[in-house]
Amino acid sequence: MLKKCKENKARSSLGFLLACLFILALAAVGWWFWNHMTSPSPHLNFIVLTINGEPRKILSGESILLHPNDKVKISEISTSIPLNLNIRLVAENFDVNALRFEEMPVAQLLPEQEIFNHYTFRVQVKHYNENMGFMIWNIRPFAEDWLDKANRIINDKLRLELLERGVALLPDQEKLKRRLLDEYKKQKKWEKAARLLEKMEGKGKEQNVLKELLDVYGKTGNKERAIQVLKDLVKIEPENVQAGFQLAAAFEKNGAFDQAIQEYKALITKTNEQDRLVIYKNLGYLYTETEKWTEAIACYLKASELDQKDPNIYYNLSTLY
Numbered sequence: 001m002l003k004k005c006k007e008n009k010a011r012s013s014l015g016f017l018l019a020c021l022f023i024l025a026l027a028a029v030g031w032w033f034w035n036h037m038t039s040p041s042p043h044l045n046f047i048v049l050t051i052n053g054e055p056r057k058i059l060s061g062e063s064i065l066l067h068p069n070d071k072v073k074i075s076e077i078s079t080s081i082p083l084n085l086n087i088r089l090v091a092e093n094f095d096v097n098a099l100r101f102e103e104m105p106v107a108q109l110l111p112e113q114e115i116f117n118h119y120t121f122r123v124q125v126k127h128y129n130e131n132m133g134f135m136i137w138n139i140r141p142f143a144e145d146w147l148d149k150a151n152r153i154i155n156d157k158l159r160l161e162l163l164e165r166g167v168a169l170l171p172d173q174e175k176l177k178r179r180l181l182d183e184y185k186k187q188k189k190w191e192k193a194a195r196l197l198e199k200m201e202g203k204g205k206e207q208n209v210l211k212e213l214l215d216v217y218g219k220t221g222n223k224e225r226a227i228q229v230l231k232d233l234v235k236i237e238p239e240n241v242q243a244g245f246q247l248a249a250a251f252e253k254n255g256a257f258d259q260a261i262q263e264y265k266a267l268i269t270k271t272n273e274q275d276r277l278v279i280y281k282n283l284g285y286l287y288t289e290t291e292k293w294t295e296a297i298a299c300y301l302k303a304s305e306l307d308q309k310d311p312n313i314y315y316n317l318s319t320l321y
Contacts, residue, residue, distance in 0.1 A: 002272050004072055006274065019136075019205050039154075041080075042079065042080050042081050042127045042130065042132050043060070043079065043080050043132050043133060044060045044077075044078070044079050044125045044132040044134075045059075045060070045074075045078035045080070046058060046059050046060070046078050046132025047074060047076065047078070047125070047135065048074075048075045048076035048077075048078075049064070049072055049073070049074060049075065049237045050072065050073045050074075050075045050103065051066070051070055051071070052070055053071075054069050055075060057137050060125075060132075060133030060134065060135070061134065061135075062135060062136070063135070063136035063138060063140075064135065064137055064138065065138045065140065066106050066137060066138070066139045066140075067106075067139070067140065067141065067142065068105065068106050068107040068109060068110060068115035068139055068140075068141060069105050069106070069115070070106050070256070071103050071104065071105050071106075072099055072103065072104070072105075072106055072245070073100075073102065073103035073104075074089070074096075074099045074100045075269075077089075077100075077125065079125065079127070079132060080132075081127055081132075086127055086128055087125065087126070087127055087132075088125075088126050089123055089124070089125055089126075090123070090124045090125075091122065091123045091124070091127055092139070093119045093121075093145075094109055094110075094119075094123075094137075095109050095202060096109070096121070096123050096137075101157070106139055110139065115141055115145070116141055116145070116146070116149070116162075117165075117167075118138075118139070118140050118169050119138070119139040119140075120136060120137070120138050120139075121136070121137040121139070121229065122134055122135075122136055123135045123136070123137055125274060132247045142174040143166070143170055143175055143176045144319065146162065146163070146166035146170070147175070147176065147179055147266035149162060150163050150166070150179065150183075152164050152190070156187055159183065160180075160183055160184075160189075163176070163179060163180040163183055163198055166180075167180050167196075169279060174200075176211055177196060177199075180196060181193055181196050181200075181212075182195065184196065185216075186297055188219075188220040190216055190220045191220055193216050194213065194216045194217060194220055194222070194225075197209060197212055197216060198213070203295075206238065207233065207236060210229050210232055210233050210236070211233070213225075213229045213232065214229045214233070214246075217229060223250065223253075223254060225306055226250060227247065227250050227251070227254070228248060230243055230246055230247035231247065233247075234247055234263075240268060241267060241270055241275065244263060244266065244267045244270070245267065245275075246261050248260045248264045248267070248282070251263060252282070252286065257286045257289055257290050258290065260282075260286055260287050261287070261290075262282060264279050264282055264283050265283070267279055273306060276302075276306060277303055277306040277307050280299045280300070280302040280303035280305050280306070281299075281300075281313070283295075283296075283299040284296050284297075284299040284300040284303060284316060285316075287299060288320065289317070293320055296316075296320055297317065297320050299312055299315045300316050300320070301317070304317070
């Protein structure tokens with residue numbers, strides 16, 4: 001009987017102890033909970049986004065780039081608020097909270113589901129109405145999306161408008177600009193092609209771009225710009241005989257005989273015998289037009305040494321004498 005009383009007393013003491021511990025633990029949890037809920041500066045730690053099946057941690061204040069077809073779900077929100085009670089996400093014209101409950105393509109949440117716009121959403125995390133942190137979501141299509149859509153448009157005008165819009169939004173995408181340039185050429189919009197090429201040339205005087213510019217300026221009839229391009233080509237490729245001949249001929253055609261003479265003279269040491277014959281004949285003509293008789297005679301004599309059967313050389317010489 002005594003033994004049984006002692007056991008009951010022990011059980012009673014243990015139960016009392018456990019009850020005390022439970023009350024203390026409950027009080028601690030309550031205190032922790034109240035302390036965090038009434039914290040004067042609740043804050044966002046990070047958000048984990050699952051993008052196409054891969055988790056990515058985004059810190060408060062960071063930016064993220066997404067494609068409209070990316071499948072996204074908000075997997076975790078880490079804040080200073082216990083259990084994230086009364087936490088909500090806010091973004092203007094973008095139902096970001098929907099991504100807390102299911103994974104879906106971002107395009108489904110875009111205004112009118114238009115994927116060929118560039119969007120920047122400031123996603124704010126709030127406790128009640130108090131801001132705790134934010135992220136910046138930049139949603140952009142790829143250059144390949146623009147190209148693919150352009151290739152599926154039959155109407156020339158609509159295709160051109162789409163490509164121009166794409167280049168305006170993605171000015172650094174060279175393949176998109178190249179596609180637009182090809183479309184300008186195809187539709188014979190030479191002035192627009194020239195302006196686009198000039199912008200492409202501005203990043204560095206690349207030979208291929210300059211040669212394209214030369215061709216386009218030929219279509220537009222812009223002689224002054226064509227001459228400038230030829231100057232750039234000759235400067236970049238001093239051994240480019242063809243560009244040198246073109247520049248000299250352009251000066252001659254514009255009546256800038258003295259400049260044409262300088263360009264022809266610069267070609268003499270870079271050319272073969274057949275080309276030098278042409279140069280001396282042209283120089284003879286240009287010196288004659290500028291009334292530099294001695295120089296004209298000297299050039300025609302050089303030409304006669306290379307071609308003794310051309311009667312025009314001797315006729316010009318006799319006239320000059």
